Amino acid sequence: MPELPEVETVVQGLRARLEGRRILGVSLHQPLIVRGDVALLRRALPKSRIERLERRGKFIIVHLEKPTSLRARHCLIVHLGMTGQLFCCRPSLPYEKHTHVTIELETGEQLRLRDPRRFGRLEVIPAARLEAYFAHLGAEPFEISLAEFAARLARRKAPIKSLLLNQDLVRGLGNIYSDEALFAARIHPALPAGRLDVRALRRLHRAMQRVLRAAIAAEGTSFSDYVTADGRLGRFQYRLRVYGREGEPCRRCRRPIRRLVLTGRSSHYCPHCQPRVRRIVTGRH
DNA sequence: AGCTCTTCCTGAAAGC
DNA sequence: TGCTTTCAGGAAGAGC
Numbered sequence: 001m002p003e004l005p006e007v008e009t010v011v012q013g014l015r016a017r018l019e020g021r022r023i024l025g026v027s028l029h030q031p032l033i034v035r036g037d038v039a040l041l042r043r044a045l046p047k048s049r050i051e052r053l054e055r056r057g058k059f060i061i062v063h064l065e066k067p068t069s070l071r072a073r074h075c076l077i078v079h080l081g082m083t084g085q086l087f088c089c090r091p092s093l094p095y096e097k098h099t100h101v102t103i104e105l106e107t108g109e110q111l112r113l114r115d116p117r118r119f120g121r122l123e124v125i126p127a128a129r130l131e132a133y134f135a136h137l138g139a140e141p142f143e144i145s146l147a148e149f150a151a152r153l154a155r156r157k158a159p160i161k162s163l164l165l166n167q168d169l170v171r172g173l174g175n176i177y178s179d180e181a182l183f184a185a186r187i188h189p190a191l192p193a194g195r196l197d198v199r200a201l202r203r204l205h206r207a208m209q210r211v212l213r214a215a216i217a218a219e220g221t222s223f224s225d226y227v228t229a230d231g232r233l234g235r236f237q238y239r240l241r242v243y244g245r246e247g248e249p250c251r252r253c254r255r256p257i258r259r260l261v262l263t264g265r266s267s268h269y270c271p272h273c274q275p276r277v278r279r280i281v282t283g284r285h
Numbered sequence: 286a287g288c289t290c291t292t293c294c295t296g297a298a299a300g301c
Numbered sequence: 302t303g304c305t306t307t308c309a310g311g312a313a314g315a316g317c
Contacts, residue, residue, distance in 0.1 A: 117294050
């Protein structure tokens with residue numbers, strides 16, 4: 001599942017092959033992957049030059065220079081959903097199933113978007129609408145201060161795990177890195193966020209940044225479909241402490257990792273290393 | 286406003 | 302063995 005480290009790895013890998021290059025054309029094999037104005041996408045991409053790539057949370061933003069055929073600058077926005085792959089390849093590479101979009105580049109290469117589960121999206125918007133488009137998104141995990149992080153979680157009653165997944169607070173964490181950050185900070189995923197004390201908040205703020213940096217250094221976690229921009233696998237799956245390890249021994253205390261469901265998402269944790277500091281009323285049982 | 290549930294989609298895994 | 306059912310999850314939108 002592409003989360004911040006996977007998206008960052010893809011963006012870094014694509015920069016050298018895309019920035020400064022011109023787009024020749026675009027083919028939509030599965031138009032349903034496109035959100036918003038499909039006609040605009042078909043108009044804006046051909047003949048545009050790619051100025052630069054940017055990541056915001058789990059979104060990829062391709063900034064396009066203004067082609068002579070259009071009045072304004074535009075941006076291509078890509079979200080990889082949970083099985084999306086965005087990669088450069090030679091045109092001779094056979095089309096894999098679920099390849100939805102092909103973008104032809106002046107270099108002779110192709111930029112392809114493949115996404116078996118189709119939770120991803122592709123959209124072109126005028127550059128002037130970019131900030132409004134992302135207005136709801138929370139802060140970057142590497143930019144948010146501890147004070148701001150604490151303020152956003154204060155008095156919230158939802159489980160801390162659920163709020164880490166909420167992109168409006170902090171952007172970029174998904175199920176894997178939320179679980180890993182909570183383990184590293186020794187915080188139980190079901191704990192209401194507002195009950196975290198200052199020390200727990202500091203541990204979580206640090207753990208979140210440390211886990212994400214380590215995952216970026218390892219080029220992400222290849223758990224299901226994720227590959228880098230060159231089609232290689234990430235390496236962080238070998239360093240996961242709790243995610244996907246239900247029943248296996250905790251790497252710290254050797255007790256079995258458990259799994260519980262919070263707001264429809266599985267949470268992996270160690271009951272011993274991540275104790276409930278106070279009794280939680282869950283409303284279940 | 287805050288929180289939870291549902292929906293979209295496919296393939297792998299579990300169940301019978 | 303082979304078919305059917307269940308499950309996984311990001312984020313938008315509905316509902317409470």
